[in-house]
Amino acid sequence: MKIRRFSGANTREVLQNIRNTLGPDAVILSNREVDGGVEIVTAIDFDEKQWEASSQPSLAWPESLLADAEPRSRAADGTGRGPGAAGDNERTTAISGRSKPQGGAKAAPAELAHLHSELNALRRLVEARWGGTMEQPSRERFMDLGFSAEWAAQLAELGSGELESALQEGLGGRLSIAADPLGKGGVFAVLGPTGSGKTTSIAKLAARQVLRHGPRSVALMTTDTYRIAGVEQLGIYGRILGVPVDVIRSPEDLLCALERHRDRTWVFIDTIGMSPRDPRLEEQLHWLGDLGSKVRKLLLVNAGLSGKSLPAVLSPYLRLPLDGAILSKVDESPAFGAALEWLAEQSLPLCFFSDGQRVPEDLHSARWEAIIAHMLAAEHGAAMAAPAQYRYHALKQEECIA
Template sequence: MKIRRFSGASTRDVLQQIRTALGTDAVILSNRDVDGGVEIVAAIDFDEKQWADAAPTPNWPEALRGANPKAPDLAPEPVASVAAGGAVPETTPLRNELQALRQLVEKRWGNSRASKSVREILTDMGFSADWATKVAEQAIDEAWEEPLRSMLEERVGLSDAPLGKGGVFAILGPTGSGKTTSIAKLAAAQVLRHGPHAVALLTTDTYRIAGVEQLGIYARILGVPLEVIRGPEDLLHALEKHSRRPWIFIDTIGMSPRDPRLGEQLHWLAALGPEAHRFLLIPAGSSGKSLPTVLAPYVDLPLAGAILSKIDETPAFGGALEWLAQHHLPIAYYSNGQKVPEDLHEARWEALLPILRSASEGDAVASATQNRYHGA
């Protein structure tokens, strides 16, 4: 049995600490006011028999009968508590008393996920009120996960085998979205599978300070060539030079959507035709209101799919999913950290939906599922 003491400014704050540290199966052992707030002692893996053998069973207090009329019908059992001076078990508290207290506190402060409506849950995930309403209309008995998944599968979808058997792959996206790191992850994965002779790196990021140097470090570590592209002639020459390498990755510069240099660079990539596979990198935390402006330069390009980056920084990426649904652009990969190449994964709803769910629950419920489903 694991017993811990938690304190905070309010009961609501402390209950959230307990959920995060011990989970929803934690048992509250004691609750008292202290200087500056509240102190609650809670336990996980509680051994009722151990303490029942050590103490007599007291009667149900009259005060709690008034708070919970059904309490006398329950079989009272002793439960361990922690004294103020240390971890010495007390014999007077009852499990039923404490459970009743927990229920009363949660009912008063309404801090459980069950108290939220479907619309509130979905807006916590970053979806607009319109999307939340559409899903809520299809939800039966507040069960929102199946209708949400159905809408996402129909309108967004996932890319199957995004890198296929090779080709030219360009990563596009706004500044700061993580394009260089994503390129390194993709390239490293192919080097591990096929060797350094199968991969070449190209970069057009000659404007950002240390942009070339950053990708150059990855190239040296992987043992692959890096070509710096300053114009369309350089691009065609580099592609011809490394034509025998199955996987060629192009890192592009991120600029303001109003910068004319961005349009010029996109024109080079568009001129490559269907031979090039263009993936749009979208930071997961981008606001649904800002995405149409930030991503406007890319919507007219033939895109192969999207990569959701920086999911570890925010699980509330409903706005990004909604934008992808509007443009019927499938998800190829998502990233959840800086490790190369471990933190880039082929997109699967079994992994993405639990991460979304954690945005409404405010805990780490997704971590175990991520570990289970991450494969590449």
């Protein structure tokens, strides 16, 4: 068995270097953060029997473990000093930083036993995380992102072993993205359960169009007369944006308001959020259903909903012909593969996703590279906010004027 140490700026770069250098049979022994990046110790031609033998008290430290632990070239100054020359006593084995026994001394049995146990634990971790190889992300890793076992198994077979490319290929082939969600105008109703962020999403949509086309192009409406301060919240956004806000209490109110604002290019309707078993929800869905294709209906899906909660909470809205979906609270959701999977199964195109409360900066047109970046950031426990350069690029591309 030969041991090699690799270092680089980040884990992904080092793993790619390991794959290119040692191939798929390399075993990760340890990893740690160092100045300027990370360091990973690997082994090739792994021989577990050799390690088992090395744990016997009567055996000296195996020289084969040290041969390639930290390769050194002979000194460039012409002295010809090699690894065994004076001054080389600091050479280590690359496993947990332990020093090579000097002068033929035997390694302590307790230390060897600890190393053996540590190595086996690391091997089990690698096998559980990457399916036993460094080439193929395991089904369990995709399940950690929120996908079902069936989807996880399918995704694990894609992307030539790279998690990001597997997500890009798998999601891109199953879930469509709306190219121009708001088009050249129309009436848009945002539907969804209570607490999913409808009012804030309506404000973000309206603010985008106000910044692009001016306040005279937009009108707001709300049917949320049951929630305390629901009307007031949207009214505050309306005053800030300089657009009218109409309160809808009946189907007749809705028809009259639409007629009153027929000269507005974009009309956004904030709907009431209720329990799926509340009869008032059924009544409101009938209002919108009677308008047919005059109103485009966007379903707001909380990214944090689990696979079991999604159908129970969102099924009532499937009675209407939906035109698309908005994925909300991406920044609050550590794993939202279940929400993406549910949208794909309903053949609902994804229009926008939101990753914060700021209006309108934290609403983005759906793009797989940005969505997948959020998924991977959540997997590694990183901050969910997108980097500044991405925010600038998104705002510039979507023609939002600060």
